[in-house]
Amino acid sequence: MNAIVSQSAQEVAVDRAKSPHTSMFLRMLVRAAVLRRGRAISALFAMVVAAAVATAMLNLYVDVQAKLRREFRNYGANIILVRKDGASLPADALSRVESVLAGHGLVAPFALVVARASDGQPVVVAGADFDRVRQLDRWWSVSNWPSVPQQALIGVRAVSVVSPKNQPFDLSFQGHTIHLTSAGTVRTGAAEDSRVYLSLADFVSWTGVQASTIEVAATGSPAEITAILRQLEQAMPAADVRPVRQIMEGEARVLGKTRATLLAATALIILTAALCVLSTLMGWVFDRRRDFAIMKALGASDRLLGGFFAAEAAALGAAGAVIGFVMGIGIAAWIGRVNFHASVMPRFSVLPFVLAGSIVVTLLSAILPISLLRRVQPAVILRGE
Amino acid sequence: MFARIVYESFRRQKRRKLLAGAAITLGVTVATAMIAVATDVGDKINRELRAIGANLLVTPQEDTLDVEIGGVNLKPPSDGSFLSEADLPKIKGTFWHNNITGFAPMLPVNVTLQRDGRTENLTLLGTYFAKQISFGKENFTTGVRSTHPWWKVSGAWPGDSSRDVLLGERLAARLSAKSGDEVTLSGRTLQVSGVLSTGAGEDDQIVGPIALAQEILDKPGAVRRVYVSALTKPEDAFARRDPKSMSGAVYDRWYCSPYPQSIAFQLQEAIPNSHAEQIRQVAQNEGAVLTRIEGLLFLITLAALFASALAVSAAMATAIFERRAEVGLMKALGAGRFAVASVFFAEATLLASIGGCVGFAAGALLARQIGRSIFNSQITISPALLPLILAIAVIVTFAGSAAAIRSAMRLDPVFALRGEL
Numbered sequence: 001m002n003a004i005v006s007q008s009a010q011e012v013a014v015d016r017a018k019s020p021h022t023s024m025f026l027r028m029l030v031r032a033a034v035l036r037r038g039r040a041i042s043a044l045f046a047m048v049v050a051a052a053v054a055t056a057m058l059n060l061y062v063d064v065q066a067k068l069r070r071e072f073r074n075y076g077a078n079i080i081l082v083r084k085d086g087a088s089l090p091a092d093a094l095s096r097v098e099s100v101l102a103g104h105g106l107v108a109p110f111a112l113v114v115a116r117a118s119d120g121q122p123v124v125v126a127g128a129d130f131d132r133v134r135q136l137d138r139w140w141s142v143s144n145w146p147s148v149p150q151q152a153l154i155g156v157r158a159v160s161v162v163s164p165k166n167q168p169f170d171l172s173f174q175g176h177t178i179h180l181t182s183a184g185t186v187r188t189g190a191a192e193d194s195r196v197y198l199s200l201a202d203f204v205s206w207t208g209v210q211a212s213t214i215e216v217a218a219t220g221s222p223a224e225i226t227a228i229l230r231q232l233e234q235a236m237p238a239a240d241v242r243p244v245r246q247i248m249e250g251e252a253r254v255l256g257k258t259r260a261t262l263l264a265a266t267a268l269i270i271l272t273a274a275l276c277v278l279s280t281l282m283g284w285v286f287d288r289r290r291d292f293a294i295m296k297a298l299g300a301s302d303r304l305l306g307g308f309f310a311a312e313a314a315a316l317g318a319a320g321a322v323i324g325f326v327m328g329i330g331i332a333a334w335i336g337r338v339n340f341h342a343s344v345m346p347r348f349s350v351l352p353f354v355l356a357g358s359i360v361v362t363l364l365s366a367i368l369p370i371s372l373l374r375r376v377q378p379a380v381i382l383r384g385e
Numbered sequence: 386m387f388a389r390i391v392y393e394s395f396r397r398q399k400r401r402k403l404l405a406g407a408a409i410t411l412g413v414t415v416a417t418a419m420i421a422v423a424t425d426v427g428d429k430i431n432r433e434l435r436a437i438g439a440n441l442l443v444t445p446q447e448d449t450l451d452v453e454i455g456g457v458n459l460k461p462p463s464d465g466s467f468l469s470e471a472d473l474p475k476i477k478g479t480f481w482h483n484n485i486t487g488f489a490p491m492l493p494v495n496v497t498l499q500r501d502g503r504t505e506n507l508t509l510l511g512t513y514f515a516k517q518i519s520f521g522k523e524n525f526t527t528g529v530r531s532t533h534p535w536w537k538v539s540g541a542w543p544g545d546s547s548r549d550v551l552l553g554e555r556l557a558a559r560l561s562a563k564s565g566d567e568v569t570l571s572g573r574t575l576q577v578s579g580v581l582s583t584g585a586g587e588d589d590q591i592v593g594p595i596a597l598a599q600e601i602l603d604k605p606g607a608v609r610r611v612y613v614s615a616l617t618k619p620e621d622a623f624a625r626r627d628p629k630s631m632s633g634a635v636y637d638r639w640y641c642s643p644y645p646q647s648i649a650f651q652l653q654e655a656i657p658n659s660h661a662e663q664i665r666q667v668a669q670n671e672g673a674v675l676t677r678i679e680g681l682l683f684l685i686t687l688a689a690l691f692a693s694a695l696a697v698s699a700a701m702a703t704a705i706f707e708r709r710a711e712v713g714l715m716k717a718l719g720a721g722r723f724a725v726a727s728v729f730f731a732e733a734t735l736l737a738s739i740g741g742c743v744g745f746a747a748g749a750l751l752a753r754q755i756g757r758s759i760f761n762s763q764i765t766i767s768p769a770l771l772p773l774i775l776a777i778a779v780i781v782t783f784a785g786s787a788a789a790i791r792s793a794m795r796l797d798p799v800f801a802l803r804g805e806l
Contacts, residue, residue: 023491040493042699046695053691068678071673071674071677072670072674074673076672112454113454114452114454122452138636138667139670146515157449157450157451158446170414187650187665188664189662189664189666189668190442190665190666191451194451211505242584243584244584245535245582246437246533246583246584246585249535250433250438253436254436254674257429257430257433258681261426261682265682265685265689271411272692273692273694275412276696279408279595279696280699283602283699283706284701322445331688335681338684340677352634
């Protein structure tokens with residue numbers, strides 16, 4: 001009501017000259033928001049916060065799977081290619097595997113033989129590509145990686161057999177002897193501890209044995225990894241392609257549970273946010289029962305009034321959703337940076353859901369009080385009862 | 386008079402009170418459930434991570450090198466030293482025995498397989514499947530079925546006191562053997578109870594009860610290594626310190642934290658002549674995954690607390706905003722600011738306590754339900770948290786009311802009474 005009274009005559013005249021009839025509806029919308037700035041802002045604030053929280057949660061929910069999968073790739077290989085009995089891996093095996101992966105993962109070749117230390121004790125010697133191993137098997141605790149040829153990485157339990165005083169040592173395999181110095185030790189708590197690792201180039205020139213195993217850490221969803229397994233089988237007929245079930249099953253289990261927990265949390269938080277919007281907006285609409293009564297007294301139909309409040313609510317919902325979406329993406333990115341040390345990509349596919357959800361909640365919170373008020377005579381409201 | 390105002394306000398404005406009360410109840414429910422889930426999720430995920438396998442390995446102290454490629458042991462099996470099977474139940478007597486979810490001893494022995502006139506050298510791995518063990522008054526079941534959950538058997542698992550064996554998947558395919566067949570191993574005729582699939586070296590081996598392996602090796606009670614699955618705390622700089630260099634109190638703190646290192650240290654103490662070490666592939670990564678998931682849930686809990694605080698204060702602000710006329714009346718009748726505020730705050734406290742108690746109970750139920758449906762185990766919230774959550778509910782309710790009360794008090798009673806706002 002105040003809206004109409006407080007307008008200066010000049011303003012009204014200018015407005016009317018511009019658009020004689022059509023702008024009334026719009027003007028009522030805008031003036032209603034401008035004049036009760038405090039209430040409108042608090043309603044918009046609730047809307048923005050709710051939309052921001054919902055956006056952030058949905059974004060995280062979609063993205064967290066990919067983030068956690070990356071953490072799980074630190075567990076190392078999830079696929080192992082081993083040459084079949086009697087066959088040998090082709091010379092271009094590594095590049096074939098890499099072309100199948102197309103950048104979605106890490107690859108490291110290994111070769112193994114049993115050699116003899118200078119006192120005749122058998123010891124497993126492995127050839128490896130140290131740069132690749134460093135990336136793939138991040139849990140290896142290595143004192144110093146070999147950097148020059150003829151340097152070996154010795155497992156902590158093998159040290160006492162091959163080089164107890166850190167002196168240079170010899171290993172022999174089928175009559176060929178290699179002279180090595182120790183670069184450092186490796187500790188993993190598993191089979192690696194009793195092995196000696198050489199660079200693959202040294203290993204091949206010494207033993208003549210080519211890589212027999214290729215470890216692959218493929219990233220992607222279970223379906224993608226199954227597809228990679230198939231392609232590897234086709235590309236490498238000479239190899240036995242085995243998924244590392246230990247890693248894959250554990251990963252699936254933990255990811256599934258985390259996602260379910262996150263879903264429950266997301267549902268709860270969105271529910272709370274919707275409730276917050278509902279109570280604020282209902283208060284706002286209820287508070288304007290005088291506007292409602294005056295419009296009705298002036299002859300507005302129930303449909304027009306319903307449309308007016310609904311349009312107002314929908315506009316508020318849409319505005320809140322868009323601002324909230326931007327903020328929510330910011331929150332999701334912040335959480336990604338703090339917790340996963342990686343950026344969470346903004347998912348614009350979330351926007352339609354947030355927008356639709358916001359508008360539904362605002363419409364609901366506008367229509368509920370209106371339908372209550374509709375039953376009341378305008379005179380009763382205007383008398384303040 | 387004061388009590389009557391508050392009482393009458395509740396009696397006459399049931400609808401409004403119900404609305405604000407419902408908001409507080411829901412807010413507290415969500416907050417309680419999220420706090421319960423967030424505090425417990427670490428433990429739950431830790432248990433799920435145990436699906437990746439044992440994180441600690443116990444070997445004899447004076448062990449010789451393993452000479453093993455692709456699951457085939459190339460070393461004379463009687464070489465080196467062994468652990469004693471009789472010492473194993475002591476694992477459940479260590480300080481962190483409740484954190485040890487299972488263990489499985491392993492004893493690989495070389496066997497010859499006679500079949501269709503051919504002879505083949507193979508490895509038989511002796512282990513526990515699901516063995517009943519008692520330590521003190523405690524009875525428990527342990528073995529590969531709990532420590533190696535990715536081992537799948539088609540057919541039946543052998544009993545731990547039986548003489549049945551499992552054939553590895555690839556070995557079974559090569560021999561075209563299936564469960565129910567008989568195999569002759571080093572002169573013993575044994576029943577194949579099932580075919581084992583692990584995706585690793587055991588697919589080429591035979592797996593049987595440990596007593597059978599000990600009999601073939603002719604070393605009763607011998608165990609080559611023990612895989613131990615323990616719930617651990619992510620490793621930090623303190624965990625990596627050498628226990629020998631620590632002084633009394635620091636050492637106690639290290640010893641009583643479930644770091645992989647300290648549990649390994651205690652296993653070494655419990656089992657004579659043993660060396661325990663973390664399996665870094667499992668132990669190191671599990672810490673990282675756990676930290677990430679816990680961090681995520683922590684941030685989300687903050688978001689949930691924020692959202693429920695906002696919902697509660699929005700509801701309170703709305704409820705009070707609608708009562709400006711009352712404020713005007715009270716002020717017109719001569720009530721001071723303090724008297725008006727105390728009436729509203731008393732109402733808010735009452736609402737928050739009722740809503741808080743109901744919400745706490747509902748939140749505990751909700752958390753239980755989440756725990757049951759997601760993790761198949763209980764998530765409980767300590768009743769000690771009730772006062773804390775009630776206090777938070779009251780503070781948040783106050784905060785939500787404060788702004789509305791302040792703006793209501795600034796009004797001139799005349800305008801408030803005329804309803805011109």
